[in-house]
Amino acid sequence: MxxxxxxxxxxxxxxxxxxxxxxxxxxxxxxxxxxxxxxxxxxxxxxxxxxxxxxxxxxxxxxxxxxxxxxxxxxxxxxxxxxxxxxxxxxxxxxxxxxxxxxxxQPHVARSRPAFTLSEKALTPEGITYDAVTDTFFVSSIRKRKVVAMARNGQLRDFTASGQDGLLGVLGMKVDAARRHLWVASYASRGMENARPEERGHSGLFQYDLRSGVLLRKFPLGNQPRANLLNDIALSASGDVFVTNSERGTVSVLRTGTEALALLMPEGTLPYPNGIALSEDGARLYVAHAHGIASVDTSTGQHTPVQAPPGVLLAGLDGLSAYRGSLIGIQNGFGRGRIVRFHFGADPTRVERAEILESGNPLFDIPTTGTVVGNTFVYIANSQLRRRGPQGELLPPEQLDETVLLQVELGE
Structure with a gap:
C-alpha cells in the first residue's frame, strides 16, 4: 500500500x-x-x-x-x-x-514577560488554573503531591497539604467558578515524594470546595485491569467534567448529577491523550494526543482529526486552552518546548494558520500548561520534570531552580 x-x-x-x-x-x-x-x-x-x-x-x-x-x-x-x-x-x-x-x-520568538516566581523549588509543577472571583492562581505539584494557591501579589500558600486526602502526584486542574469548586487530576508518579511500588498505575479525580479547601468527592481508579493516568481536565457550563486518561487512551466524563466516571469513547481510541479544551460553544472537545489533536463530540464521543496546513505540526502538545476561535498549546513532546496558537476559520476542525507565541526561551525547561486570564496566557516555563539523578532519584531542592511563570499577551 x-x-x-x-x-x-x-x-x-x-x-x-x-x-x-x-x-x-x-x-x-x-x-x-x-x-x-x-x-x-x-x-x-x-x-x-x-x-x-x-x-x-x-x-x-x-x-x-x-x-x-x-x-x-x-x-x-x-x-x-x-x-x-x-x-x-x-x-x-x-x-x-x-x-x-x-x-x-528553530525560530526564536520572544514575546513573554515574567508573571510570578515560586520560591519553593521542589514543586515539580505541572498544572495551573485561575479563579477570576478571587483573582487567585492554583498550581499543582507532582513532587510534593499538593496544590498551592497564589495571590496576584505572588503570596503563596498551600491549598492542600502534601498527600492530603490521598493525593498522588497532581497534574491538571480546573476551577469551576460558578459552583466554587476545584477539580484536580492526580496519579502515582515515580517523581513524587514517598512513592510506593504498589501505587503504580493508580490515579484519581478530586473535587474540592474552593472556599474551605475541604474535599467534597473523590473518584479513585486502581491499576486493574490496566493502569490509569488521569491527566488534564475540561469543564462544561452545565458542570460536566471531562478528563483525559493517558494510559488508557481515552477521555472519561463525570456527568452532572452522577457519581461515577464513564468512558466517553472506547479505550485505546487515542494515543496518549493529554491536554484538553472545550470549544467556546461547548459542542466539542479538543484533545491533544501523541500524533495530533482530535475533535470530540461531547455527547457521543465520536471524533475526527483536526486538520492543518502543510508544515503545521499539531503533535507533541501538553496543555491546551481555547481562546477566541483558536487553541493555545504548549508543544513540549519532542524538543525544548514552544508556545503556539492555532487559528481556526469557519471550520472548527481545520487549522488555518499557526502563530508561535514563544520559542527559544532560555528559561524553558519543559514548559507544561497554562491558563487564559483575560487577554493574557499565563504558563509554567520550567517544570523541571526531567531533573533527576543518575539512578532516577529526586534531586535535592538546592539542585533545582525556582519555578518561573511567564505571561504572553494574546490580543484579538
Missing amino acids: PTPLFRVALLLLLLTGCRAAPPIPQSPDLEVEKLLQRLRAAPDDGLATYELAARYAVLGEKEQALRWLERLESLRWSFALGDPHFGALAQTPEYRAVAARLAGL
Whole structure:
C-alpha cells in the first residue's frame, strides 16, 4: 500500500535537492517497526523521524540514530532536540554537532514577560488554573503531591497539604467558578515524594470546595485491569467534567448529577491523550494526543482529526486552552518546548494558520500548561520534570531552580 507514496515522496526529494531518506528495512523492535511503517507511508514525517532517532538512541544503535537525525536536518525540522530523549548519545560530539545545527533552525520568538516566581523549588509543577472571583492562581505539584494557591501579589500558600486526602502526584486542574469548586487530576508518579511500588498505575479525580479547601468527592481508579493516568481536565457550563486518561487512551466524563466516571469513547481510541479544551460553544472537545489533536463530540464521543496546513505540526502538545476561535498549546513532546496558537476559520476542525507565541526561551525547561486570564496566557516555563539523578532519584531542592511563570499577551 505505501509503495506509490514512497516513490512520489522520493522523487520530490530528489527534485528539490533534499537528501534522500535512508533505506527503510524491517526491525525486530516493535516500536522501531511501527515508526518505520509510518515512514514507509510518509517519508517526510518529521515527528516519526524524530521518534525513530530517539528510539535507536535508547537501543544503543548510535549510527542509526545519527543517520535519522541527519535525515531530520534535511527535512528542515524546526524544533531543537530534547537531549533527555537521546540518552547517552546526547553526550557524544557527533550528536552535539547535529543538535547544534537543528537548534539553528528553530525560530526564536520572544514575546513573554515574567508573571510570578515560586520560591519553593521542589514543586515539580505541572498544572495551573485561575479563579477570576478571587483573582487567585492554583498550581499543582507532582513532587510534593499538593496544590498551592497564589495571590496576584505572588503570596503563596498551600491549598492542600502534601498527600492530603490521598493525593498522588497532581497534574491538571480546573476551577469551576460558578459552583466554587476545584477539580484536580492526580496519579502515582515515580517523581513524587514517598512513592510506593504498589501505587503504580493508580490515579484519581478530586473535587474540592474552593472556599474551605475541604474535599467534597473523590473518584479513585486502581491499576486493574490496566493502569490509569488521569491527566488534564475540561469543564462544561452545565458542570460536566471531562478528563483525559493517558494510559488508557481515552477521555472519561463525570456527568452532572452522577457519581461515577464513564468512558466517553472506547479505550485505546487515542494515543496518549493529554491536554484538553472545550470549544467556546461547548459542542466539542479538543484533545491533544501523541500524533495530533482530535475533535470530540461531547455527547457521543465520536471524533475526527483536526486538520492543518502543510508544515503545521499539531503533535507533541501538553496543555491546551481555547481562546477566541483558536487553541493555545504548549508543544513540549519532542524538543525544548514552544508556545503556539492555532487559528481556526469557519471550520472548527481545520487549522488555518499557526502563530508561535514563544520559542527559544532560555528559561524553558519543559514548559507544561497554562491558563487564559483575560487577554493574557499565563504558563509554567520550567517544570523541571526531567531533573533527576543518575539512578532516577529526586534531586535535592538546592539542585533545582525556582519555578518561573511567564505571561504572553494574546490580543484579538
